[in-house]
Amino acid sequence: MSLTPSPFLLTSLKALTRSLLFALGIDHVLIDFLAHAAIGAGTVLLAILLVGIRVPRRCSSAIRDTRR
Numbered sequence: 001m002s003l004t005p006s007p008f009l010l011t012s013l014k015a016l017t018r019s020l021l022f023a024l025g026i027d028h029v030l031i032d033f034l035a036h037a038a039i040g041a042g043t044v045l046l047a048i049l050l051v052g053i054r055v056p057r058r059c060s061s062a063i064r065d066t067r068r
Contacts, residue, residue: 014035021031 018028018031021034022028
């Protein structure tokens with residue numbers, strides 16, 4: 001159980017998804033594993049996106065000619 005409060009819509013969506021997967025015959029351990037894997041993958045993708053946005057792009061005028 002999480003110590004941080006989550007919004008009502010998110011909690012309802014999680015409960016609905018869990019109940020649908022459980023009704024399809026998927027074990028609760030597998031449901032927990034899939035949920036944690038999805039959260040981990042989402043976190044990694046968000047980190048990559050934030051790093052990609054913050055990295056400044058090099059323009060052609062900033063690159064100096066090193067040949068003499």
